[in-house]
Amino acid sequence: GRKYRIVVLPGDGIGPEISKVALDVLRCLGPEEGIEFEFQEKLLGGAAIDAVGDPLPDDTLEACKDSDAVLLAAIGGYKWDNNEPCLRPERGLLGLRAGMGVFANLRPAIVLPQLVDSSTLKREVAEGVDIMVVRELTGGIYFGQPKGFGKNSDGEPIAFNTEVYSVSEIDRIARVAFEIARKRRGELCSIDKSNVLEASQLWRQVVTDVGKDYPDVKLTHMLVDNAAMQLIRDPKQFDTIVTNNIFGDILSDEASMLTGSIGMLPSASVKTSGPGLFEPIHGSAPDIAGQDKANPLAMILSAAMLLKYGLGEKQAAERIEKAVTITLDNGFRTGDIMAPGKKLVGCTAMGEQVIKAL
Amino acid sequence: GRKYRIVVLPGDGIGPEISKVALDVLRCLGPEEGIEFEFQEKLLGGAAIDAVGDPLPDDTLEACKDSDAVLLAAIGGYKWDNNEPCLRPERGLLGLRAGMGVFANLRPAIVLPQLVDSSTLKREVAEGVDIMVVRELTGGIYFGQPKGFGKNSDGEPIAFNTEVYSVSEIDRIARVAFEIARKRRGELCSIDKSNVLEASQLWRQVVTDVGKDYPDVKLTHMLVDNAAMQLIRDPKQFDTIVTNNIFGDILSDEASMLTGSIGMLPSASVKTSGPGLFEPIHGSAPDIAGQDKANPLAMILSAAMLLKYGLGEKQAAERIEKAVTITLDNGFRTGDIMAPGKKLVGCTAMGEQVIKAL
Ligand SMILES: CC(C)[C@H](C(=O)O)[C@@H](O)C(=O)O
Numbered sequence: 001g002r003k004y005r006i007v008v009l010p011g012d013g014i015g016p017e018i019s020k021v022a023l024d025v026l027r028c029l030g031p032e033e034g035i036e037f038e039f040q041e042k043l044l045g046g047a048a049i050d051a052v053g054d055p056l057p058d059d060t061l062e063a064c065k066d067s068d069a070v071l072l073a074a075i076g077g078y079k080w081d082n083n084e085p086c087l088r089p090e091r092g093l094l095g096l097r098a099g100m101g102v103f104a105n106l107r108p109a110i111v112l113p114q115l116v117d118s119s120t121l122k123r124e125v126a127e128g129v130d131i132m133v134v135r136e137l138t139g140g141i142y143f144g145q146p147k148g149f150g151k152n153s154d155g156e157p158i159a160f161n162t163e164v165y166s167v168s169e170i171d172r173i174a175r176v177a178f179e180i181a182r183k184r185r186g187e188l189c190s191i192d193k194s195n196v197l198e199a200s201q202l203w204r205q206v207v208t209d210v211g212k213d214y215p216d217v218k219l220t221h222m223l224v225d226n227a228a229m230q231l232i233r234d235p236k237q238f239d240t241i242v243t244n245n246i247f248g249d250i251l252s253d254e255a256s257m258l259t260g261s262i263g264m265l266p267s268a269s270v271k272t273s274g275p276g277l278f279e280p281i282h283g284s285a286p287d288i289a290g291q292d293k294a295n296p297l298a299m300i301l302s303a304a305m306l307l308k309y310g311l312g313e314k315q316a317a318e319r320i321e322k323a324v325t326i327t328l329d330n331g332f333r334t335g336d337i338m339a340p341g342k343k344l345v346g347c348t349a350m351g352e353q354v355i356k357a358l
Numbered sequence: 359g360r361k362y363r364i365v366v367l368p369g370d371g372i373g374p375e376i377s378k379v380a381l382d383v384l385r386c387l388g389p390e391e392g393i394e395f396e397f398q399e400k401l402l403g404g405a406a407i408d409a410v411g412d413p414l415p416d417d418t419l420e421a422c423k424d425s426d427a428v429l430l431a432a433i434g435g436y437k438w439d440n441n442e443p444c445l446r447p448e449r450g451l452l453g454l455r456a457g458m459g460v461f462a463n464l465r466p467a468i469v470l471p472q473l474v475d476s477s478t479l480k481r482e483v484a485e486g487v488d489i490m491v492v493r494e495l496t497g498g499i500y501f502g503q504p505k506g507f508g509k510n511s512d513g514e515p516i517a518f519n520t521e522v523y524s525v526s527e528i529d530r531i532a533r534v535a536f537e538i539a540r541k542r543r544g545e546l547c548s549i550d551k552s553n554v555l556e557a558s559q560l561w562r563q564v565v566t567d568v569g570k571d572y573p574d575v576k577l578t579h580m581l582v583d584n585a586a587m588q589l590i591r592d593p594k595q596f597d598t599i600v601t602n603n604i605f606g607d608i609l610s611d612e613a614s615m616l617t618g619s620i621g622m623l624p625s626a627s628v629k630t631s632g633p634g635l636f637e638p639i640h641g642s643a644p645d646i647a648g649q650d651k652a653n654p655l656a657m658i659l660s661a662a663m664l665l666k667y668g669l670g671e672k673q674a675a676e677r678i679e680k681a682v683t684i685t686l687d688n689g690f691r692t693g694d695i696m697a698p699g700k701k702l703v704g705c706t707a708m709g710e711q712v713i714k715a716l
Pocket residue numbers: 090093094249553554583
C-alpha cells in the first residue's frame with residue numbers, strides 16, 4: 001500500500017469540527033483504496049496565538065514542509081481581530097503559503113445541479129457554471145517590498161505597498177494555468193489591468209509568451225474591471241482564469257459567490273513539486289462554532305483535492321466527489337444550503353452520510 | 359439667467375452620437391430653467407490621437423480646467439489597442455482626471471423598477487438595489503511612484519507599481535463619502551484589504567477618524583474580497599461605499615453589472631471646488647458606433663449629474679431624471695435593455711422621447 005504523511009491544521013472556529021469529519025472520511029476510504037494515512041495535527045492561526053503566542057509556530061511550518069500534503073480547515077475569529085497585525089491569525093496563513101512556497105492557488109467555482117437554486121443568479125445564468133480560478137499566491141502586492149509607513153515630500157504620513165512581479169514568477173503560474181486549462185475545456189482567460197499598471201503589462205506579455213508552448217489552449221486577456229462585470233453578466237463564458245494575487249483574491253471570491261454555496265467549495269495551493277496546502281474557501285464561522293451546524297462538504301472536497309492534486313490519487317479523489325454527489329442527491333443539506341423538501345442535518349450527520357455513500 | 363461654460367468631449371465610438379442627444383436635451387431644458395449653456399467641443403482619447411497625436415492635447419486640459427463643468431462621452435476602441443502605452447486613449451482619461459484634480463468618483467448603481475428584469479440576479483435580490491460607490495480617483499496604485507520596469511537582485515526582469523496613500527488623500531475622499539452618505543440612508547461601508555496591506559491599514563484608520571465628525575452616519579468596514587461576495591449575495595445591504603482607486607474600479611463595475619443595464623448608469627468625478635467631470639460608465643462600444651443603436655440614457659443622466667453635482671442646479675437635474683423615468687414608463691427601449699412588449703428605438707429616437715417627456 002501507499003503511505004502518506006498528512007499534516008492537519010484544524011485552526012479556529014468551525015475548523016476542528018469539519019476537520020474531524022474530513023479525517024473520518026479519509027480514514028474510511030484509505031484501507032479500501034490501499035492507502036495508509038499518517039495524520040499529524042498542528043497549530044495555526046488563532047489557536048496557535050492562544051497556545052504559543054505565534055500564528056505560525058516554527059514546528060508547524062517545519063512539519064508542513066516535511067509532509068506529503070497539508071489539510072487546513074479555517075482560521076480567524078473576532079477574538080483576535082484587534083490584535084496587532086503580526087499577532088493576527090491571517091499572518092499565520094500568509095506565512096505558511098510563503099514558507100511552503102505554494103505559488104499556485106486553484107479555486108474551482110462550480111454550480112452543482114442539486115444546488116443551482118442557492119445562487120442569487122437566475123437559474124439560466126447559474127446553471128452549468130464551472131470555472132477554475134488559478135491565482136498567483138506568493139507574490140505581488142501581498143509580499144512586495146518596499147512596504148510600510150513613512151512620510152511624503154511634504155512631511156505628511158503615508159502608507160505604501162508594492163505590486164511587483166518577475167518574469168519567472170509569472171512564467172511558472174502561467175504554466176500551471178495552461179496545464180489545467182488543457183485538461184479542462186482548453187480556454188484560458190488571463191486577467192490584468194494592463195491599461196494602467198506596468199506590472200500588468202509584464203504579466204500580459206509573459207502569459208502571451210508562455211502561451212506559445214500551448215497552441216492547443218485558447219488564450220484571451222481581459223481587464224480586471226471588465227472581468228468583475230462579465231462574471232455576473234455571463235459566468236459561463238469562463239473556463240480557466242489566471243490572475244495575480246490581489247485580483248485573484250477578489251475575483252475568486254466573486255466567482256465563488258456566484259454559486260451561492262461557498263460551504264461547498266474547496267481550494268488547493270500547490271507548487272511545481274513538494275507538498276501542497278488544501279483548504280475550504282469559507283472562513284472559520286465563529287458564530288456557529290461548536291454547534292455541529294457547519295457544512296463539512298467543502299472540507300471533505302478539499303481532502304479530495306488533496307488526493308488528486310497533492311498525492312496523484314485520482315481514483316480515491318473521485319470516489320469522495322461521487323460520495324458527496326450521492327449525499328446531495330439523497331437530499332441531505334446543512335443549514336447554509338437548506339431548501340424546501342430537503343433533509344436538514346448537522347456537521348457530523350452530513351459526514352456520516354458521505355461515509356455511507358462511499 | 360445663470361450662464362455656464364461646459365466643455366464637451368465626445369471622444370470615440372458611440373461617443374459623438376450620445377453626446378449630440380445629451381446636448382439636445384440640455385439645449386431644450388436650458389431656456390425653460392433660465393439657464394444658458396455655452397458648449398465648447400474638445401478632443402480626447404482616440405479622436406485626439408488621430409487628430410493631433412496626443413490622447414490629451416494641452417488645449418483640451420486647459421479648456422476643461424477653465425470650464426464650469428466637463429461632459430465626457432466615452433473613449434477607446436480596437437483601433438488604438440496596440441499603440442504604445444502613452445499613445446492609448448485611456449492615458450488621455452487618466453491625465454484628464456489627474457490634471458483636473460477630480461479625486462472623488464461617484465458611481466451610482468441603481469436598479470430601476472422598469473428594468474429589474476435586465477439583471478442576471480433574481481428579481482427579489484435585484485429589486486430596490488440603490489448603491490453609491492465613492493471611489494478615490496487620483497491616487498493609489500494608478501499614480502503611485504516608483505513604477506515601471508527593472509531588474510531584481512537576481513538580475514531578472516521585473517515590473518512594479520506602488521499603492522500609496524497619504525492621510526490627506528484619504529481624509530478628503532472620506533469626507534466626500536460621509537457627506538453623500540448623510541444625504542442618502544446614512545450608512546457608509548469603507549472597503550479595504552487591511553488584513554494584508556499597510557496602505558489599507560492607514561485607509562481604515564483615517565476613515566475611522568473622519569467618522570468622528572459624522573456621528574450621524576453609521577460607518578462599517580469590509581474586506582475587499584468579502585465585498586466582492588456580498589455585492590452578489592445581498593446587494594441591498596449597501597448604501598454608500600467608499601474605497602480606493604483600484605478596488606473602486608473593480609467594485610463599482612461589479613455593482614454596475616448587478617443592475618444589468620450599464621447603458622443607464624452615469625458617473626461624476628469631482629473635487630472640493632472647481633469643475634467636475636461627468637461621464638457614463640459604459641465604454642465607446644466601437645462595434646455599434648455610427649449605427650444609431652446606442653443607448654443615450656446614461657449620457658443624458660450624466661448631464662443630470664453635471665447639473666446636480668457640478669452646477670448645483672438640482673431642479674433642472676431632477677427634471678431630466680424624471681423625463682428619463684417617464685420615457686421608460688412609456689415603454690421605449692434601446693436594444694441593450696429591450697424586453698418583450700416594449701418599443702425598440704434607436705439613439706436619436708430615444709433622445710426625442712426624453713425631450714418630449716421634459
Ligand atoms: C485571510 C486572507 C489573508 C486571505 C487572502 O487574502 O489571501 C484570504 O482572503 C484568502 O483568499 O485565502
